[in-house]
C-alpha cells in the first residue's frame with residue numbers, strides 16, 4: 001500500500017498533540033475548584049460562577065449508564081468496548097445484565113429472528129417492533145438501532161424522520177447507518193437533528209447485491225484507499241463510533257491510526273477499540289456455517305434441542321406434569337366437594 005498524496009490529504013488535524021492528554025488540561029473532580037454534590041454530579045467553580053454537570057440520575061440510585069461519551073472515554077483510557085446484538089426483551093435483559101456496553105438492534109434480525117434471506121427486506125416498522133422490546137429490557141447499555149435499507153438512502157429529510165421514530169417511539173439512543181463517504185452528508189444532517197449516529201463500513205450487508213456476496217472488503221490498494229476515505233469522512237461527520245466489518249486487520253489498524261472516533265470491529269481483527277458479535281452467532285442459534293471471525297461461546301441450540309426432546313419424551317410417557325407440578329383444591333373445598341358427591345351418590349341409590 002502506498003500512503004501517497006491521497007492519504008496525507010485525508011489526515012485529520014489533531015485537536016491536541018498526542019503528547020498532551022486531555023486529562024492534563026481538565027482539572028480532575030478532586031481538584032480544588034470542583035465539589036461532588038449529593039447526587040454524585042460534579043459542581044465546578046468556573047470564573048466565580050457555579051456550574052453543574054447536570055445529572056438526571058435520581059438520588060440514591062447509582063447507575064452505570066453507558067452513553068456515547070462513555071465510548072470516547074473508554075477509547076481514551078484504552079478500555080475495550082463490548083457490543084452485542086439484542087433483538088427482543090429476553091436477549092436485551094441478558095446482554096444488559098452481563099454488563100455489555102452496547103445493545104445493538106442490528107438489522108441482522110431480518111435473518112436471525114425473521115428468517116429473511118438477507119437484511120434488505122426488513123422495514124422500519126419491523127425494526128421498531130424489536131427496538132421497543134429491547135428498550136424494555138435494557139437499563140444501562142447504550143441502545144443503538146440499525147436504520148434498515150431504504151430508510152436513509154433516498155433523502156436526508158426522510159432519514160431524519162425515520163431516525164426520529166427510532167428515538168421517539170423506540171427509545172433508541174443512537175442509530176446506525178451503513179456507508180462512508182457517500183453517507184457523510186445524511187449522517188451529518190441526522191446528527192444536526194440531535195440524534196447520534198454510528199457509522200458502519202467495510203462489508204456492509206445492505207450492499208450485498210453491489211458487492212456480489214458477503215466478501216471481505218479492503219483487499220486491494222484502491223479498496224484500502226476508499227476505506228480510509230470512508231473512515232475519515234465518518235470521523236469528520238462526527239459519528240459516535242464506527243463499526244468495521246469484514247476487513248483485513250492490517251487495514252483496521254490503519255484506520256485506527258487515522259481516526260479519533262472509537263472503532264468497533266466484527267471480522268476486523270483485534271486492534272479495534274471494541275468488538276461486536278451477533279448474539280445468535282455467539283450462542284449458536286444461527287443454523288448454519290459460521291463466518292471465520294465468529295467464536296461460539298455456548299451452544300444454545302444444543303441446550304434448547306435437548307430440553308425440547310426431553311419435554312416431548314416426558315409428555316408421551318405421562319411423566320409430565322407430575323402431582324407436584326399440579327394445582328390442588330383448598331382442603332375446605334375438597335371436603336365440601338366430597339360431601340356433595342356422597343349426597344348425590346346416596347340420592348341415586
Ligand code: KIV
Pocket residue numbers: 085105106107108109146200243245266276277278
Ligand atoms: O446488523 C447487525 O447485526 C450489524 C452488526 C453485525 C454490526 O450491523
